[in-house]
Amino acid sequence: DAGVTQSPTHLIKTRGQQVTLRCSPKSGHDTVSWYQQALGQGPQFIFQYYEEEERQRGNFPDRFSGHQFPNYSSELNVNALLLGDSALYLCASSLAGSAYNEQFFGPGTRLTVL
Amino acid sequence: GDSVTQMEGPVTLSEEAFLTINCTYTATGYPSLFWYVQYPGEGLQLLLKATKADDKGSNKGFEATYRKETTSFHLEKGSVQVSDSAVYFCALSDRSSNTGKLIFGQGTTLQVKP
Numbered sequence: 001d002a003g004v005t006q007s008p009t010h011l012i013k014t015r016g017q018q019v020t021l022r023c024s025p026k027s028g029h030d031t032v033s034w035y036q037q038a039l040g041q042g043p044q045f046i047f048q049y050y051e052e053e054e055r056q057r058g059n060f061p062d063r064f065s066g067h068q069f070p071n072y073s074s075e076l077n078v079n080a081l082l083l084g085d086s087a088l089y090l091c092a093s094s095l096a097g098s099a100y101n102e103q104f105f106g107p108g109t110r111l112t113v114l
Numbered sequence: 115g116d117s118v119t120q121m122e123g124p125v126t127l128s129e130e131a132f133l134t135i136n137c138t139y140t141a142t143g144y145p146s147l148f149w150y151v152q153y154p155g156e157g158l159q160l161l162l163k164a165t166k167a168d169d170k171g172s173n174k175g176f177e178a179t180y181r182k183e184t185t186s187f188h189l190e191k192g193s194v195q196v197s198d199s200a201v202y203f204c205a206l207s208d209r210s211s212n213t214g215k216l217i218f219g220q221g222t223t224l225q226v227k228p
Contacts, residue, residue, distance in 0.1 A: 105157040
């Protein structure tokens with residue numbers, strides 16, 4: 001049973017560029033959440049996608065956007081990159097309506113903005 | 115808003131020592147509580163959870179009890195091993211939310227020496 005997968009593993013960009021990160025949920029899951037984890041900090045909720053719609057959003061600017069595809073996979077897009085966007089981006093999947101909406105995390109994408 | 119506070123790290127212990135990592139929370143609702151562990155270079159793994167007051171979550175020798183009166187969820191292990199070295203995150207999820215969005219503490223690094 002494949003768990004949550006993310007690509008790429010690492011990414012280096014320069015300020016002002018745009019980046020797209022990808023996530024495939026655990027088999028059987030229909031919901032994808034994205035988190036940003038800055039160095040030495042706990043993950044911060046960016047947003048969640050369910051039924052191809054953004055269902056909830058954290059305190060992140062509009063430069064952060066996402067998409068969910070019919071196969072439940074998801075993309076996170078960040079425009080006009082800032083140095084402060086350097087972080088580990090974690091994707092988590094869950095099954096809507098399941099007990100506690102338990103979230104399963106992928107290994108993350110390490111984004112470095114120079 | 116809801117928040118989680120963990121004890122500052124790093125915590126350095128000798129093998130077979132007793133471990134306590136303190137976690138307190140603030141929530142307007144009635145949260146579920148979690149401990150996640152992050153090994154170097156990896157994503158988050160759910161270690162244990164508790165969904166109501168006085169519940170005890172346990173896994174791999176780790177335990178934590180949901181204390182509503184003190185709004186705490188301290189992590190304990192009777193005898194740590196070198197392989198327990200990792201970063202531990204306390205988190206909550208508002209059960210009234212349909213998304214399972216997680217709010218994390220800042221993490222506590224545990225280093226176990228042989």
